[in-house]
Amino acid sequence: MTTDVTSDPAEAVGPASGDAELVLETSGVTLRFGGLTSLDNVDLKMRRGEILAVIGPNGAGKTSLFNSLTGVYTPQEGKIVFRPKDGGEKNLLGSKPHLVNRLGLARTFQNIRLFSALTALENVKIAAETRLKAGPVSIMLGLPKARKAEKLSDERAHRLLKFVGLEDKLNEIAGSLSYGDQRSLEIARALATDPQVLLLDEPAAGTNPTEKLELEQLIRRINDELGVSVLLIEHDMRLVMSVADRVMVLNFGKKIAEGTPSEVQQHPAVIEAYLGSSAEDAEAVQHIIAEQRSASDEESSE
Numbered sequence: 001m002t003t004d005v006t007s008d009p010a011e012a013v014g015p016a017s018g019d020a021e022l023v024l025e026t027s028g029v030t031l032r033f034g035g036l037t038s039l040d041n042v043d044l045k046m047r048r049g050e051i052l053a054v055i056g057p058n059g060a061g062k063t064s065l066f067n068s069l070t071g072v073y074t075p076q077e078g079k080i081v082f083r084p085k086d087g088g089e090k091n092l093l094g095s096k097p098h099l100v101n102r103l104g105l106a107r108t109f110q111n112i113r114l115f116s117a118l119t120a121l122e123n124v125k126i127a128a129e130t131r132l133k134a135g136p137v138s139i140m141l142g143l144p145k146a147r148k149a150e151k152l153s154d155e156r157a158h159r160l161l162k163f164v165g166l167e168d169k170l171n172e173i174a175g176s177l178s179y180g181d182q183r184s185l186e187i188a189r190a191l192a193t194d195p196q197v198l199l200l201d202e203p204a205a206g207t208n209p210t211e212k213l214e215l216e217q218l219i220r221r222i223n224d225e226l227g228v229s230v231l232l233i234e235h236d237m238r239l240v241m242s243v244a245d246r247v248m249v250l251n252f253g254k255k256i257a258e259g260t261p262s263e264v265q266q267h268p269a270v271i272e273a274y275l276g277s278s279a280e281d282a283e284a285v286q287h288i289i290a291e292q293r294s295a296s297d298e299e300s301s302e
């Protein structure tokens with residue numbers, strides 16, 4: 001089946017026909033690059049308000065899935081539906097990235113993409129301004145509407161930078177911040193667009209152990225305090241297993257398992273997929289399994 005993709009399908013609003021508890025749903029998503037199938041008939045069901053992690057060995061299709069959800073890639077087959085909290089359904093398949101963002105999905109990237117010559121505050125303000133109605137002409141002319149929009153985006157950027165713990169670094173140049181701070185800034189910038197779903201692509205990559213713990217808390221706070229659903233791609237198993245409500249596992253573009261962190265950790269197909277992958281991933285999974293075994297041994301001996 002080939003899905004007909006119009007130039008702006010995200011604008012097509014339909015009545016909610018599916019499960020309103022699902023904020024994002026894909027069915028049968030298949031993405032090919034020539035002879036390579038990077039997503040093979042993938043069904044994803046993300047509940048409103050949950051933290052859902054997508055894991056899998058290198059090349060499993062995780063970023064391809066994010067790119068398909070956010071309009072960077074257009075899968076040849078399948079459906080991608082977003083259900084905003086105010087009702088209705090939006091088809092995201094083939095939609096442009098900026099329209100997907102306007103609908104309520106924001107993302108960060110595996111390779112940090114900030115305006116590195118601008119300050120932290122400027123980076124977040126630019127994102128906040130995309131949510132405000134003042135156009136470039138009224139901004140240039142300094143019209144009252146534009147001044148109000150500027151004030152609102154300034155306030156919002158200050159609030160979010162405080163939220164991610166960067167209130168002391170507002171005026172620092174983004175490119176000069178530590179790696180962990182740049183990751184937090186990217187998250188603040190994504191939040192500035194007021195998303196209902198935040199997609200984080202390997203947010204712990206390159207961070208140190210302290211930054212990883214801070215990131216874990218930040219993800220929980222985004223979920224609890226801001227009520228944002230979080231879709232997380234992450235290789236750091238400890239972070240995934242501690243923060244995710246549910247985990248979906250991809251391997252060679254196919255979904256091979258889905259469930260709570262403990263269900264997924266013990267799933268034979270997951271263990272096999274990881275043990276056949278990079279030494280680092282395999283070691284992390286073996287470590288987690290060993291830890292879990294010793295915890296359950298301790299429990300049973302008590």
Ligand SMILES: Nc1ncnc2c1ncn2[C@@H]1O[C@H](COP(=O)(O)OP(=O)(O)OP(=O)(O)O)[C@@H](O)[C@H]1O
Binds near residue numbers: 037057065
């Ligand atoms: N633009 C593209 N053109 C050709 N092949 C691509 C493209 N994007 C992804 N692929 C291929 O699709 C497959 C899945 O890649 P993807 O980046 O989605 O995996 P991943 O699970 O995110 O991997 P990693 O953990 O290493 O980031 C890989 O074989 C990759 O080479």
